[in-house]
Amino acid sequence: MSGRSFAFPGDYVGELADCGADPHDPGAVQALQVAMQRDGYLLLRGFADREAVLATRRILLQQMANDGWLAPDDEPDAGRSNPERRGAPAVDSEQPAIAGFYREQPFLPFFARYFGEAAMIYPKILTRVKNTGGRTGVHFDNVYIGRGSPRLLSCWMPWGDVSADQGALAICSGSHDLASFARLRDTYGRHDPDREFIQGADNAAGHFSFHLHEVTERFGGRWLTADFRAGDVLIFPPFTMHCALDNTTDRFRISSDTRFQPAADATDARFMTNLEPREALRHRYRVADGEVNAITMDEARAKWGLEDTRHGLSGAG
Numbered sequence: 558m559s560g561r562s563f564a565f566p567g568d569y570v571g572e573l574a575d576c577g578a579d580p581h582d583p584g585a586v587q588a589l590q591v592a593m594q595r596d597g598y599l600l601l602r603g604f605a606d607r608e609a610v611l612a613t614r615r616i617l618l619q620q621m622a623n624d625g626w627l628a629p630d631d632e633p634d635a636g637r638s639n640p641e642r643r644g645a646p647a648v649d650s651e652q653p654a655i656a657g658f659y660r661e662q663p664f665l666p667f668f669a670r671y672f673g674e675a676a677m678i679y680p681k682i683l684t685r686v687k688n689t690g691g692r693t694g695v696h697f698d699n700v701y702i703g704r705g706s707p708r709l710l711s712c713w714m715p716w717g718d719v720s721a722d723q724g725a726l727a728i729c730s731g732s733h734d735l736a737s738f739a740r741l742r743d744t745y746g747r748h749d750p751d752r753e754f755i756q757g758a759d760n761a762a763g764h765f766s767f768h769l770h771e772v773t774e775r776f777g778g779r780w781l782t783a784d785f786r787a788g789d790v791l792i793f794p795p796f797t798m799h800c801a802l803d804n805t806t807d808r809f810r811i812s813s814d815t816r817f818q819p820a821a822d823a824t825d826a827r828f829m830t831n832l833e834p835r836e837a838l839r840h841r842y843r844v845a846d847g848e849v850n851a852i853t854m855d856e857a858r859a860k861w862g863l864e865d866t867r868h869g870l871s872g873a874g
């Protein structure tokens with residue numbers, strides 16, 4: 558991210574810690590809640606069945622091989638991208654293998670224990686396929702799904718083993734509760750790209766920045782990531798800042814992000830549906846496409862008193 562290469566784990570990006578409690582043990586709920594409150598995330602190693610994750614991965618990769626996205630002479634399982642092709646395929650939010658996986662694996666019972674009441678998964682599951690150079694800018698999820706329950710939790714899961722250099726998710730630890738992030742949480746973190754005309758960094762609606770170090774130098778906290786194994790999940794609340802690192806390998810990074818909350822709480826209609834993005838998230842995508850008059854994230858940040866004085870957000874860092 559931001560064109561800087563770094564050793565992992567190192568000073569620039571450290572390692573996420575497994576909270577150590579067994580997520581499937583009803584007696585561990587309190588320890589998990591305490592860890593979430595303290596750290597702003599839960600890394601649960603081996604939460605889902607590894608073989609079930611790999612079986613779903615194979616289905617996705619087979620489709621990608623059929624469509625010519627994978628290196629022709631390679632094993633599809635390696636997930637190596639076809640050097641002749643740029644970009645990455647879109648995966649249907651209703652992909653039956655993925656929806657079935659989340660139904661069958663113990664996600665809902667886990668979240669029900671965690672919330673202490675019945676839990677629901679949002680039907681809109683975002684599955685991301687990132688080729689070499691693919692990344693996701695720094696953001697809070699509240700910006701995208703902040704109209705429903707404040708108890709919502711995001712859950713990121715890679716389809717396979719995903720190393721940090723393959724574009725794993727990174728968390729800015731401390732962003733959820735440090736006082737130095739309060740203004741950021743209360744301004745940028747509460748803006749709604751579907752209502753407000755703000756383009757987002759690099760014209761990606763809702764993204765605050767693509768510069769990890771700009772965030773930590775200005776607000777504090779520490780970036781953390783991990784080498785993920787198939788079956789690991791990372792769970793975090795809507796005000797934990799995160800991004801996905803650049804994929805610097807020649808293998809696709811494939812992952813899904815899902816959202817869970819108490820079933821009785823208010824929901825965010827945009828994620829209750831699998832409508833086409835243009836209908837479900839109309840404003841957000843029109844802003845990103847430049848179809849409406851929008852202000853830039855630099856301009857919005859100046860309004861919030863959070864301007865980046867060192868480099869423009871879309872400039873090199």
Ligand SMILES: O=C(O)CCC(=O)C(=O)O
Nearest residue numbers: 685693711713801812814
């Ligand atoms: O996987 C990605 O590229 C981004 C995922 C994300 O931002 C999320 O899970 O909220």
